[in-house]
Amino acid sequence: MHELGVLNALVHTVEGIVREEGLTEVEKIVIEVGELSGIVPRYIEQCYPAAVYKTFMEKTALELVVVPGIVKCRECGRVFNAAANDLYCLDCGGQNLEILEGNDMIVKEIVCR
Amino acid sequence: MNGFKVLQVKQSVFADNDRRAEELRQELKKQRVFLLNLMSSPGAGKTTLLSRTIEALDGKLKVGVMEADIDSDVDARTIESFGAKVIQLHTGGMCHLDADMTRQGLEALGTGDVELAVLENVGNLVCPAEFDTGAVKNAMILSVPEGDDKPLKYPLIFSVCDVVLINKTDVLPYFDFDMEKCAANIRMRNPKAKIIPVCARTGEGIDAWVGWLCDEVTKWKKP
Ligand SMILES: Nc1nc2c(ncn2[C@@H]2O[C@H](COP(=O)(O)OP(=O)(O)OP(=O)(O)O)[C@@H](O)[C@H]2O)c(=O)[nH]1
Ligand SMILES: [Mg+2]
Ligand SMILES: [Zn+2]
Numbered sequence: 001m002h003e004l005g006v007l008n009a010l011v012h013t014v015e016g017i018v019r020e021e022g023l024t025e026v027e028k029i030v031i032e033v034g035e036l037s038g039i040v041p042r043y044i045e046q047c048y049p050a051a052v053y054k055t056f057m058e059k060t061a062l063e064l065v066v067v068p069g070i071v072k073c074r075e076c077g078r079v080f081n082a083a084a085n086d087l088y089c090l091d092c093g094g095q096n097l098e099i100l101e102g103n104d105m106i107v108k109e110i111v112c113r
Numbered sequence: 114m115n116g117f118k119v120l121q122v123k124q125s126v127f128a129d130n131d132r133r134a135e136e137l138r139q140e141l142k143k144q145r146v147f148l149l150n151l152m153s154s155p156g157a158g159k160t161t162l163l164s165r166t167i168e169a170l171d172g173k174l175k176v177g178v179m180e181a182d183i184d185s186d187v188d189a190r191t192i193e194s195f196g197a198k199v200i201q202l203h204t205g206g207m208c209h210l211d212a213d214m215t216r217q218g219l220e221a222l223g224t225g226d227v228e229l230a231v232l233e234n235v236g237n238l239v240c241p242a243e244f245d246t247g248a249v250k251n252a253m254i255l256s257v258p259e260g261d262d263k264p265l266k267y268p269l270i271f272s273v274c275d276v277v278l279i280n281k282t283d284v285l286p287y288f289d290f291d292m293e294k295c296a297a298n299i300r301m302r303n304p305k306a307k308i309i310p311v312c313a314r315t316g317e318g319i320d321a322w323v324g325w326l327c328d329e330v331t332k333w334k335k336p
């Protein structure tokens with residue numbers, strides 16, 4: 001049920017923006033999902049209709065943009081895609097990694113009026 | 114394009130919850146109530162450690178506990194038998210608690226006579242880390258049988274914790290658990306986390322943990 005909880009949080013966040021900006025209609029939202037966020041894009045897509053059912057977002061389209069999980073090895077300095085490499089450094093095998101990008105889930109854009 | 118515009122937002126999906134959590138924290142500060150969010154995998158020892166903690170506090174702090182079991186009141190009854198005020202939170206099958214659910218829990222518990230409120234979060238290492246509950250401090254329990262590589266597999270929860278309790282040290286002889294390696298793995302994710310090995314069964318390390326907790330409560334209650 002994790003993705004449903006995340007989407008529920010999303011609906012509340014968009015609701016806040018709609019109120020603040022005085023919007024009347026939200027046609028589409030563009031969401032960035034980081035590869036290292038622990039959130040699975042496919043599940044988000046599957047849960048979305050249930051999460052927005054009977055909310056003001058019922059007719060709002062969802063566009064997901066996957067953001068690569070980029071990390072920097074603190075041992076040797078190499079920068080690489082960690083999601084594709086199981087969180088091990090390609091060069092030195094180290095696991096002391098600093099996450100540079102792809103750690104979170106962000107509302108990027110709202111197409112609205 | 115019939116009046117539609119594109120609004121650049123760039124806000125976390127959790128922004129609304131983060132805001133509510135911050136509001137709750139500010140209110141708790143005014144009421145001088147310290148809220149601890151206790152997280153772990155199922156069965157790592159949250160309820161047992163909490164019982165030990167209440168025992169060790171020996172009435173020094175007035176404790177209130179919120180138990181977020183998905184569907185039973187077993188833990189709530191255990192805590193009650195140790196003399197703390199307790200309520201059962203109904204999560205409706207949710208795998209985590211957010212700031213609103215925590216607020217409702219605190220209202221149901223009644224914090225007028227509580228100095229230390231503890232939220233036993235749902236046993237799960239993923240989403241509780243993403244949802245700020247409004248707690249003053251986050252604690253997590255990692256138990257020895259789960260392995261010393263957990264911080265590598267679940268980086269987020271370790272990065273949001275102020276303190277990590279390594280529980281069930283009594284079973285160390287039976288597992289390939291390297292305490293040094295575990296501490297190093299935790300520090301990679303969170304250099305600031307305090308790490309305390311404890312054993313809820315034998316009581317080892319409980320003094321250090323209760324000492325940390327009492328210091329934090331005292332700091333929070335200062336205006
Ligand atoms: N050997 C040993 N067992 C422990 C220790 N602490 C807890 N346990 C046992 O671990 C099991 C689970 O403990 P609980 O305190 O119920 O764990 P919990 O995290 O509250 O579990 P859930 O609420 O179900 O997620 C029980 O059988 C406890 O007796 C410990 O320090 N050593
Ligand atoms: Mg429990
Ligand atoms: Zn969840």
Ligand SMILES: [Zn+2]
Pocket residue numbers: 073074075076077078089090091092093094
């Ligand atoms: Zn490296």
